[in-house]
Amino acid sequence: MANTPYPESYYAASANAAPPRPALQGDVETDVCVIGAGYTGLSSALFLLENGFKVTVLEAAKVGFGASGRNGGQIVNSYSRDIDVIERSVGPKQAQLLGQMAFEGGRIIRERVAKYNIQCDLKDGGVFAAITAKQMGHLESQKRLWERFGHTQLELLDQKRIREVVGCDQYVGGMLDMSGGHIHPLNLALGEAAAVESLGGTIYEQSPAIRIERGANPVVHTPEGKVRAKFIIVAGNAYLGNLVPELAAKSMPCGTQVITTEPLGDALAKSLLPQDYCVEDCNYLLDYYRLTGDKRLVFGGGVVYGARDPANIEAIIRPKMLKAFPQLKDVKIDYAWTGNFLLTLSRLPQVGRLGDNIYYSQGCSGHGVTYTHLAGKVLAEALRGQAERFDAFADLPHYPFPGGQLLRTPFAALGAWYYGLRDKFGY
Template sequence: MSELSHTTSYYAASANDKSIRPALESQVTADVCVIGAGFSGLSTAVHLAEKGFKVIVLEATRIGFGASGRNGGQIVHSYSRDIDFIERNYGQATGKAMGAMAFEGGRIIRRLVKDYSIQCDLKDGGIFAACNNKQFEELKGKKALWESHGHQELELLSEAETRNYIGSSRYKGALLDKSGGHFHPLNLVLGEAAALESLGGVIYEGSPAVKMEEGDKVKVHTPKGAVTANFLVVAGNAYLGDLIPKLQAKAMPCGTQVIATAPLSETQQRELLPKDQCVEDCNYLLDYFRLSGDGRLIYGGGVTYGAREPSKIESLILPKMLKTYPQLKGVKIDYAWTGNFLLTLMRLPQLGRVGSHANIYYAQGYSGHGLTCSHLAGKVLADAIQGQAERFDIFASLPQYPFPGGRMMRVPYTAIGAAYYNLRDKLGI
């Protein structure tokens, strides 16, 4: 693989657009420069370009190279910490404001798909599956919580009813979210890139940001060029690197693994997921799965802390898949890949500004809920740059703690916590 190659995923193999944009090799100017051509960066860029801003996006490798092009492809609402946690810890006013935004990301995705005719195999419906009775009781609480914040498209499913949606005896019940859904994430992010270009925006691939100069205007240097802009949006997330050490200290890259089977027969597909909806279970270290547009089972889960590449992804995920679907024993696995997401100590997204000129914005740390939350963050950042910062200020008011012990200790501390929650998952407590 060259430095500009995507990972060896099913998504990369089936991408609609495999063309490579040129690298930046000159001095250019823009209203806004965005670092990172993933969901956060492109959502920000498209929302700004729709309002007439000149936007340039710098991507170190390829559009959607990071988590945006590797994830499970599921529309899952709210945040990694739910609204009740926010209310308890940061007050009812903050909880109410965050609750009002918790279901917007999915609407933004559907709006972009519709407005720009993005072909990404978008399908409706998502399911939270309970592995034990305790989790099923917690799903009843989630339903009541989300309904109290205006989300009414939910249906609780008994154990027997769940079998109509998931062809597995593993689950004790489920919560159906009719506004959930799933899609090909790399084709979505590529479609968003094309949308930005149709609005006059420019994306440079193979153009990592290597140095930043603050001032009334921000200057971002790449190996062979530079962008001078009124505003900078930093949206590199788990793939940002050392450009802004202050941001790196507040979050930790974590790896998750995914496999994709060979295409299944229509009979097999109906047996596994009769209504073709996506699923995630309720464990702390959760599994997630769905059918692709061409009838493969895409199954993911597992976490490696500190962004270590697992040597044998299939050996980690295949036992999980077979625990859910033992009837798939012997099925061919065509693709296996890993990708990094960014975990924060409080498992809440981090939005804010850095520098002394109030013109450098960032969004990061969705802690496993990035697909919808990144699209929301892009809209919130775009609004703030346009002078409507009320919603941005809500996010920015949330405390952003560094990991205890600094960079050396964040991996072992978090791994110990994960081992504890994994044990709880297994014991059903």
């Protein structure tokens, strides 16, 4: 049977020790079968186990293999489309409920880290950096919007103040969110997997779901076994493939690229990010960066539509890094990798139920670290019969990409080109 290892990345190279987990062989029965051992699946499993469910998790490769173990490691609040956009689309009542949940994912992460003693280099503080006066105006509006929904840990930064927290002269200002922050993403996933197992949950690795037999007691088939369950949670996101065709039609895997420098040393690292906050800029095609626990710079950006792996990731991302920090021109890049996230046309997550017993959440559209942890709680609530918050997400409108799967990639790339031009010329 194929054994899929982690891709080469800084996170895989610095991952905490984890026990070997077997592939599923034979038949098992469970209350809930979770497909995917990333954040959505692990968060769901934890909340369900804490509420007395028997849970089995199937992972096609290894815990955190996909976006959960490859992302920029930033705890960013809200959704890829903010609450005001949701409000215009669905009205104030549904938006109020979604707005109340927009800042919950970060709290869940911190609760998990504390409760289960997860070692993942958790640091507080995230900066949204404005390159233009128009972007700064947007941040001012965003602060008012978030405060309307009870989120008050925010500080607007003028040009002088932002240079105290980011050693880069290309920003005119920004906003600091102290409930934001950053983590070692793979170690967070591994810690959550250990928590799942500590509560009696079972995780099978190298066990891809290849077919779902739907019905009153659905069955998930793997190459060498099957799981019979009362409920199924589909949590594969960009790595789900065509297992559930009706989900694949309304989403598109996209790749983002990340590089990591050699260790910079205390003095150089502190000159870049004196308070050790993470940063993302306000461009549509944004750049993001932060320091690791051993004082490397993780820098990411760029989107490849259709999830192809670029031939030379460093050639794409290093110029972006040097534009922000030209003092790193002689610094060696130790790691470069790509990972996929799942984009929806609305850029809002897709949540729902197929039949009576197959639940799903997907399509974080680049805002997955916090949202996935909230999604796990919301899915667990729905399985317990508390569906109000689940329904608030499930009722969001979603549409297939124009032209279907054949044309969705060129259409999305054309849209990104347009917004890239707007970023470049400051519109």
